[in-house]
Amino acid sequence: MSADSIELRLQLTRTNFALDVALRLPARGVSAIFGASGSGKTTLLRAVAGLERCARGRLDVGGEVWQDSAAGIFVPSHKRSLGYVFQDAALFPHLSVRENLAFGRRRTGDATPPDAAAVVALLDIGPLLDRRPDSLSGGEQQRVAIARALLAKPRLLLMDEPLAALDEQRKAEFLPWLETLHDELDIPVLYVSHALPEVARLADHLVLLEQGRVRAEGALAELLPRLDLPLSHGEEAFVVIAATVGAYDADYALARLDFAGQSLWAPSAPRIPGAAVRVRIQARDVSLALAPHDDSSILNTLPATITALEEQPPGRVLAGLDIGGTALLARVTKRSSAFLGLTRGKTLQAQIKSVALLD
Amino acid sequence: MPLSDADLAAIWLTLKLATLTTALLLVAGTPLAWWLARTAARWKGTVSAVVALPLVLPPTVLGFYLLVAMGPAGPLGKLTQAAGLGTLPFTFAGLVLASCLYSLPFVVQPLQNAFTAIPERLLEAAATLRASPLDTFFHVVVPLARPGFLTAAVLGFAHTVGEFGVVLMIGGNIPEKTRVVSVQIYDHVEALEYSQAHWLAGGMLVFSFVVLLALYTLNPAMRRQT
Numbered sequence: 246m247s248a249d250s251i252e253l254r255l256q257l258t259r260t261n262f263a264l265d266v267a268l269r270l271p272a273r274g275v276s277a278i279f280g281a282s283g284s285g286k287t288t289l290l291r292a293v294a295g296l297e298r299c300a301r302g303r304l305d306v307g308g309e310v311w312q313d314s315a316a317g318i319f320v321p322s323h324k325r326s327l328g329y330v331f332q333d334a335a336l337f338p339h340l341s342v343r344e345n346l347a348f349g350r351r352r353t354g355d356a357t358p359p360d361a362a363a364v365v366a367l368l369d370i371g372p373l374l375d376r377r378p379d380s381l382s383g384g385e386q387q388r389v390a391i392a393r394a395l396l397a398k399p400r401l402l403l404m405d406e407p408l409a410a411l412d413e414q415r416k417a418e419f420l421p422w423l424e425t426l427h428d429e430l431d432i433p434v435l436y437v438s439h440a441l442p443e444v445a446r447l448a449d450h451l452v453l454l455e456q457g458r459v460r461a462e463g464a465l466a467e468l469l470p471r472l473d474l475p476l477s478h479g480e481e482a483f484v485v486i487a488a489t490v491g492a493y494d495a496d497y498a499l500a501r502l503d504f505a506g507q508s509l510w511a512p513s514a515p516r517i518p519g520a521a522v523r524v525r526i527q528a529r530d531v532s533l534a535l536a537p538h539d540d541s542s543i544l545n546t547l548p549a550t551i552t553a554l555e556e557q558p559p560g561r562v563l564a565g566l567d568i569g570g571t572a573l574l575a576r577v578t579k580r581s582s583a584f585l586g587l588t589r590g591k592t593l594q595a596q597i598k599s600v601a602l603l604d
Numbered sequence: 605m606p607l608s609d610a611d612l613a614a615i616w617l618t619l620k621l622a623t624l625t626t627a628l629l630l631v632a633g634t635p636l637a638w639w640l641a642r643t644a645a646r647w648k649g650t651v652s653a654v655v656a657l658p659l660v661l662p663p664t665v666l667g668f669y670l671l672v673a674m675g676p677a678g679p680l681g682k683l684t685q686a687a688g689l690g691t692l693p694f695t696f697a698g699l700v701l702a703s704c705l706y707s708l709p710f711v712v713q714p715l716q717n718a719f720t721a722i723p724e725r726l727l728e729a730a731a732t733l734r735a736s737p738l739d740t741f742f743h744v745v746v747p748l749a750r751p752g753f754l755t756a757a758v759l760g761f762a763h764t765v766g767e768f769g770v771v772l773m774i775g776g777n778i779p780e781k782t783r784v785v786s787v788q789i790y791d792h793v794e795a796l797e798y799s800q801a802h803w804l805a806g807g808m809l810v811f812s813f814v815v816l817l818a819l820y821t822l823n824p825a826m827r828r829q830t
Contacts (some may be wrong), residue, residue: 349733
C-alpha cells in the first residue's frame with residue numbers, strides 16, 4: 246500500500262501457541278523484534294520470509310504484496326526479495342565461502358548483480374573466500390551468512406538472533422560489524438533478539454512481543470523508559486539517548502554529549518564534534534537529590550521532574566524522569582523514596598553516575 | 605576358455621539387467637525417497653512398509669504375484685495387452701520391471717537416509733537466496749546426498765545381480781532373454797557341471813566382495829557408520 250513502510254498482519258495457530266500480529270514498521274533502519282523465548286519472534290520472522298506456509302494474513306513490503314490470504318496470494322520464499330540470516334548461519338557445507346556468496350548473487354535475476362567486492366570489504370571476509378564453512382569460527386560464519394544474504398540484493402533483511410550461537414567474546418567482536426551494517430545499509434532490517442543490550446546498540450524501532458502478540462511498539466528511545474513495560478523491570482533497566490558530540494576535552498578525556506538542550510559529560514576516546522552517538526544510562530546509575538551538590542564526584546547532574554513511580558519489591562522504587570523532554574529512569578530504595586518524599590510532578594536533581602557510549 | 609558362450613551371454617544379460625534396473629530405480633526412487641524423507645503424511649508408514657516388503661518377502665512370493673499380475677488375465681497384463689505390447693512374463697522387459705520392485709528398498713532406503721540427514725535449514729536458506737525447490741534439489745540436496753546416491757546405486761546394482769527366485773518365477777530360463785548368471789549357475793549344478801558352476805559362482809563372489817569393499821572404503825558416509 247505504501248512505499249515507505251512494511252505493513253503486516255499475520256496469524257498462525259499451532260497447538261499451545263498462537264501468533265497474532267499487526268504491525269506497520271518503518272522502511273528504514275533496524276526494527277528489533279524483542280521478547281522472551283517462546284514469544285513468537287522467530288515464527289514472526291519466518292512468516293515474513295514465507296517459511297511458515299500456514300501463516301495467514303497480509304504482508305506488504307514497500308508496496309510489494311508478499312502475502313494476502315484473503316486474495317489467495319502467497320509469494321513463495323524464493324520469489325520474495327529478502328535476505329535471511331539464520332541463528333546458525335546455515336552456510337552450504339559443500340560450497341566454499343566464495344561459492345556460498347555466489348549462490349544468491351547469481352539468482353537475483355538482475356542484469357547488474359550487486360558488487361560483491363564492496364560487501365566482502367564491508368564484512369572483511371576477503372581472506373576467507375577460499376575456505377570451507379566448517380573451517381570458519383562462528384563469528385566468521387555469521388559474517389559470511391550476512392554477506393551472502395546482502396548479495397541476494399534484498400529489499401528487506403531478516404536476522405534471527407545472529408549472535409545467539411556466539412560466546413561472549415565473539416559477540417563483542419561481532420557487534421561492531423552489525424553496527425557498521427546499520428550505518429551502511431539503506432534497506433530495512435528486522436532483527437530478532439532476546440538480549441536487550443544488543444537491541445540497545447542496534448535498533449531504532451522496537452517491537453515487544455509477548456505470547457504471540459504485540460505488547461508495545463515504537464521508537465526504541467520511547468519504549469525503554471516506559472514503566473508499564475517489562476523492559477524497565479529488569480536489574481539492567483536502562484534508557485538510550487541519541488546525542489551528538491558537542492566538544493571533546495582531551496585533558497580529562499571527556500566528551501560533551503548534547504541532546505535536546507541538555508548535555509552530559511562522559512569518559513571517551515577522542516571524538517570528533519558533531520558525530521552522532523548513542524548514550525546508554527542505566528536506572529541503577531541514576532540517583533536523586535533534592536538540591537544540586539557541587540561537592541560530589543558525580544559529573545552529571547540534571548534537573549528532572551518525576552513523571553511516574555513504580556514500586557519494585559522488595560524495597561525499591563523505579564522513577565520515570567523527564568529531563569527537558571528526554572526520559573530517564575532512576576532506581577532508588579524505598580526508604581530513600583520515602584525520605585525524599587518522591588511524588589509524581591516533583592522536581593529534583595538527577596545525579597548520573599555513569600554514562601556509556603554505545604558507538 | 606573356462607566360460608562357455610552361454611555363460612558369457614548370461615553375464616552380459618545380467619549386467620544389462622542390473623544397469624537398466626539401477627538407472628530406472630535412481631530416477632523413480634529419488635522422488636519417492638524425497639517424499640518419504642520430508643513428508644509428515646499419515647500414510648507415510650504404509651508406503652515405507654510397502655517399499656520395504658521385498659526385504660522380507662521370499663522372492664518366490666513376489667515373483668508369483670508379479671507373474672499373476674503380468675499374465676494375460678492380470679491387471680498389468682491387460683494394460684500391456686491393450687497398449688499392444690503383449691504380456692511381460694518371460695521377456696526381458698518383464699524381468700526389468702520385476703527387478704525394479706525387488707531392488708526398490710535397496711535404492712530408496714539409502715537415498716531416504718541421505719535426504720533425512722540434510723538439515724531443513726539449508727533448504728530454507730536456499731529458498732531465501734531465490735532458489736526454486738527444483739534448483740535447491742539439484743544444487744544443494746544432490747551434492748549433499750552424493751554418498752547416498754553412490755550407496756543406492758551400488759546396492760541396487762549388486763542386489764539385482766544376485767537376484768534368483770524372482771527371475772525363475774517370471775522370467776524362466778530363456779537364453780539371452782531371461783537366463784541371468786544366477787540361473788545359469790543353477791543349470792550347471794543341475795547338470796553336475798561343477799567346474800563351470802565354480803567359475804561363475806566364484807566370479808559372483810569376487811564381484812560382490814569387491815563392490816562392497818569399494819562401498820565401505822570409498823564412501824565416507826559408510827565409513828563413519830562402521
